[in-house]
Amino acid sequence: ISCSAADKTIVIGLAADSGCGKSTFMRRLTSVFGGAAEPPKGGNPDSNTLISDTTTVICLDDYHSLDRTGRKEKGVTALDPRANDFDLMYEQVKAIKDGVAVDKPIYNHVSGLLDPPELIKPPKILVIEGLHPMYDSRVRDLLDFSIYLDISNEVKFAWKIQRDMAERGHSLESIKASIEARKPDFDAYIDPQKQYADAVIEVLPTQLIPDDNEGKVLRVRLIMKEGIKFFNPVYLFDEGSTISWVPCGRKLTCSYPGIKFTYGPDTYYGNEVSVLEMDGQFDRLDELIYVESHLSNISTKFYGEITQQMLKLSDFPGSNNGTGLFQTIVGLKIRDLYEQIIATRAAAPLEATKA
Ligand code: ADP
Ligand code: G6P
CATH class of the missing domain: 3.40.50.300 (P-loop containing nucleotide triphosphate hydrolases)
Structure with missing residues (x-):
């Protein structure tokens, strides 16, 4: 059947x-x-x-x-x-x-x-x-x-310590050893897959705090391939321009070390991409609406949908930073992609059968 x-x-x-x-x-x-x-x-x-x-x-x-x-x-x-x-x-x-x-x-x-x-x-x-x-x-x-979710080694280490030490009682040494033991196979078989991904979420230590090694404040990059059917990359202010934006001020509460967004075109494994980056974290999640209103091509169905999603799931890990924000955005892009594919098939049933 x-x-x-x-x-x-x-x-x-x-x-x-x-x-x-x-x-x-x-x-x-x-x-x-x-x-x-x-x-x-x-x-x-x-x-x-x-x-x-x-x-x-x-x-x-x-x-x-x-x-x-x-x-x-x-x-x-x-x-x-x-x-x-x-x-x-x-x-x-x-x-x-x-x-x-x-x-x-x-x-x-x-x-x-x-x-x-x-x-x-x-x-x-x-x-x-x-x-x-x-x-x-x-x-x-x-x-x-x-x-592809690309978690840098420093951040992976911080997350593993949090989970395996706090919740599973492993020692710092054993966590280090298990990460080291996996690394050659990770580098050989897992990491190379990122070149094929339509979207990569890269998670790195912050650049807002000099020599940070706590891994709590994160710099997160959303790398979006250009030219993918039914996927129009998100942009900040002006599509294709290179932008740097520190939104802290009258509309957004930022305590140390603040928040910084950057956006612009780049190449990634030989492919043209757009990259949206957020470094830092939100103090007040409801103020995310201010950031959301400055982003375009976000595939929301109503004004404030990203903020609503983030508030609804505020107890999930990463809700106050770029990991949660970009995962939510990719979710919206997938919904949009799905709806566009369905609409195309409904409009041209014969074409869809051949594809
Ligand atoms: P996976 O399904 O890949 O094994 P999970 O979603 O279960 O990963 O997350 C594993 C652990 O990593 C979580 O319990 C949490 O400690 C940590 N973690 C995951 N995502 C984040 C995030 N965005 N920020 C901080 N910690 C995170
Ligand atoms: C799963 C996970 C792996 C993990 C493995 C445990 O397959 O996806 O990431 O390493 O379980 O393997 P092990 O051989 O230690 O039981």
Whole structure:
């Protein structure tokens, strides 16, 4: 059974290392689409899938071909392509895109074993999130839009310490060791995927505080590829110009070290891009409306939608800085892309069948 071209599933790829904010981003995205994503009902309680009205998010760890013991025996990490089944990933993502339900394996993060599969029905939007959504060229070609979350080593370290030390009782030394051990495979197999992404969110230490090494205040860059169909990059004040803007003053409360936005054209891995950057953090989230009103091409449905989203999810990590702001903006751009694709198919059903 396959559905008509008009409601063919749209596939989005989200790549990042683990512990870099993918699930937080997914919760922001499904919120933009108007509903929280929940685990599938009645299935395996350890399922990694999240389902909402419009969107199904699957975790690519489910395509591990080697379980935890298998990886230990062979001496490969989860980041290594040899620990992952790209043939099956391709077949199943393609089937869903063609309107066919699949029995997807489940990687159990608690036991480290592969559990019996779960049925995934074709949603309106399928998000594949994980370590390798853009690694295999066949899978990559199935993506209608792709995002890479690029967390710099300094910031990754700060986040891991916060989570693994505070919440999981690991020592500073063991956290350092585990990051170091993953680094060669991360550099070889994960990081290179960013060249293929339509949007990259880069998270770096602030430049507003000299020699900052706390990793609390962040400089976040939204790198948007030019010339992507149905994706018009966001801009600040004047499209294509180079802008530097410190909005602190009468309309925005900024305590030390303040906030600085920059915007302009650039090249990224040989591609023309627009880059919007925010360094610093908001003191008062409701004042974000002042920043929002100066941005264009943000794909909102009403004035203040970004601010409303950010206020609604204010307890999520990154809500007071560029990570939350840019994740929200990318969510709005994906909604816009989805609506444009649907509208194009409705207007030209024959064209859509051929595509
Ligand atoms: P992933 O799904 O990639 O493993 P999560 O979204 O679960 O990542 O985030 C993992 C942890 O990283 C969070 O618990 C939080 O401590 C930290 N984190 C994620 N995003 C941010 C952010 N934007 N700002 C600060 N910390 C963050
Ligand atoms: C998942 C995560 C990896 C993590 C792995 C644990 O696959 O996506 O990032 O490294 O689990 O692997 P391990 O071999 O330590 O159980």
